[in-house]
Amino acid sequence: MEVRDVRSVPSPLQSSRGSARAYVVALVAVTAALCARALLRPILGLSMQYSFSLLATAFTIWYCGLWPAILVALLGGLGAAILFFGPISTLGSFAAVLLYILMCGSVIAAGHVNRRTLKALQATLSLGMDYRFVIHTPLMWRDKAATWALAHRLGGDRLVELISEETHSCYLGDRTHRDDWGFGCGGCPAGELRRRGWEAYAGAGR
Numbered sequence: 622m623e624v625r626d627v628r629s630v631p632s633p634l635q636s637s638r639g640s641a642r643a644y645v646v647a648l649v650a651v652t653a654a655l656c657a658r659a660l661l662r663p664i665l666g667l668s669m670q671y672s673f674s675l676l677a678t679a680f681t682i683w684y685c686g687l688w689p690a691i692l693v694a695l696l697g698g699l700g701a702a703i704l705f706f707g708p709i710s711t712l713g714s715f716a717a718v719l720l721y722i723l724m725c726g727s728v729i730a731a732g733h734v735n736r737r738t739l740k741a742l743q744a745t746l747s748l749g750m751d752y753r754f755v756i757h758t759p760l761m762w763r764d765k766a767a768t769w770a771l772a773h774r775l776g777g778d779r780l781v782e783l784i785s786e787e788t789h790s791c792y793l794g795d796r797t798h799r800d801d802w803g804f805g806c807g808g809c810p811a812g813e814l815r816r817r818g819w820e821a822y823a824g825a826g827r
Contacts, residue, residue, distance in 0.1 A: 654674050679728045
């Protein structure tokens with residue numbers, strides 16, 4: 622078996638620190654966030670000055686990686702302070718900046734750990750099997766209704782029926798109660814989430 626360094630295993634979740642494209646996407650994200658906040662200024666007033674920059678940071682840490690996300694957090698915070706807040710001269714404005722820094726740090730840390738975990742799992746599989754494995758996460762950002770719709774688009778009614786019959790979303794593992802959306806106790810949060818997704822999917826006319 623060929624032994625390769627974990628860092629040499631290609632990943633679809635590369636941090637993209639040296640990628641110009643990642644930084645371009647990051648700059649577009651923070652610019653869009655600041656522009657959206659500026660457009661909503663007549664409605665929002667002085668509230669939620671940093672919220673849009675925080676959303677841009679969350680998007681960037683997942684899509685672009687660590688360093689582009691740090692850049693977005695810095696530019697977003699600075700831009701929001703200049704455009705919407707003015708000089709940090711009061712206790713309230715200082716507290717808002719501190720809260721923004723803490724929340725951005727938490728979002729970046731959580732996103733970075735999640736990306737590294739997926740990359741490490743992919744590298745482990747690739748090294749152990751001596752074959753390049755690529756982990757795709759097509760359902761991560763889809764709700765249950767979109768997941769049902771994707772199943773129907775890929776395999777039609779037969780795939781939807783197969784999923785309903787052979788899988789279940791239930792913390793108790795109940796395989797005795799059967800509904801249109803599959804098996805489950807019908808009372809746990811997992812089953813409730815699946816039921817709402819099915820109803821939204823069915824209500825949209827499939």
